Amino acid sequence: MTARMHNKVCFVTGGGSGIGAATAKKMAAEGATVVICGRTEGPLRDVVGEITAAGGKASYRVADVSNEAAFVGAIEATAEQFGRLDVMVNNAMAYTWGGVDQMTTADWHANFATTVDGTFWGTRTAMQLMKKQGGGSIVNIASICGVFGTAWMSGYSAAKAAVINFSRAVASEGAACGVRCNVVVPGVVATPATAGMLSDDASRNNTEKLIPMRRVGEADELANAVFFLASDEASYITGASLAVDGGRSSDLYTVFE
Template sequence: MTARMQNKVCFVTGGGSGIGAATARKMAAEGGIVVICGRREEPLKTVVAQIEQAGGKAAYRVADVSDEKAFVAAIESTAAEYGRLDVMVNNAMAYTWGGVDQMSTQDWHVNFATTVDGTFWGTRTAMKLMKPQGGGAIVNIASICGVFGTAWMSGYSAAKAAVINFSRAVASEGAPVNVRCNVVVPGVVATPATAGMLGDDKSRTNTEKLIPMGRVGEADELANAVFFLASDEASYITGASLAVDGGRSSDLYTVLE
């Protein structure tokens, strides 16, 4: 265990699995005091136990990120308990599948309630807490779908695109008060959320053929990127969108064998 996040108070949404859980473990391993947030208590308890067994400090808050009152209260209670908030990671998301011509308004809104509204509420609350204390770091999680058009995922793509540009505006506002805001843009990552598209060998192989590095990403690899942008090592970086996608977004033509 090193100490690049020593005693910094970190709040991570969607912390019960996938990228959120990996990020929480990484920050705790680097000395951070990590509070994870999610809708289901059992996964949160499991991640906290893993962190504590490894010698780290962690706690959890049960809250639905699409519920403004509950979510904001979870962040504020964390800052009240630990005296400050140094890092905010807005990782929670929700999505629906379906063609544009068949999508209901309700399904469209599902993509925005957690991904956009939740990111806004989390960022706004973090800004209010970080400005008086002299700064902090916000890392928002987008998706390669927010950079390129993705059939059958128009709502999710639009929501993740909104996160990217929203974060640029936040970076501009936060810079004078030392509040940095950056974005990590994952490609295909092996998490519970992608289990369906990677559920069999054929699906996984076909997906990997589209990625220049020839494999899907792992949650720990995304966590490393999130950690870097949240850490003091990125002290002069704000408004950036860091693609962590095995080269997928840099490749115009993929040669399939």
């Protein structure tokens, strides 16, 4: 373990698996006290167990990010328990599939309740706390779908695009009081959320052909990017959107092999 986040208190949503779990482990390994949040206790408990077994400091709070009172209460309780909040990572998301012409209003709204509303509530609460203590860092997780149009995922794409531009506005507002806000933009990453599209060799190979580096990303690689933007090493970076996608967003033409 190193200590680049010694004495920092970090709150990570969607911390029971995937990018959120990897981020929590990375920050704890760097000396932070980490609190993870999610709807289901079992996965949260398992991640905390892994962190503490490795000598890190972690706990969890069960809360649905799409429930304003529960989510805000979890963040505020964390700050009260530890005396501060230094890093907020809004990672939790939800999505629905379907063509625009067939999508119900309920399905459309379902893409925003966690991804946009939750990110707003988490960011607002973090800013209130961080302004009082003289600064902090917020990292919001978007998606390559928020940068490019994605068929059958219009609601999710719109929600993630909202996260990106919302975060720019937050950065503008927070800069004068020492609150930084940045975005990590993942491409295809091997997590439980993408298990379906990577379920067999043929599906995985077809996906990897679209990526210049010819492989999907790993959660740890995203966690490294989140950690950097959250840490003091990125002290002069705010309002940035960092693509971590194996080059996918830089490639106009894709050559199938």
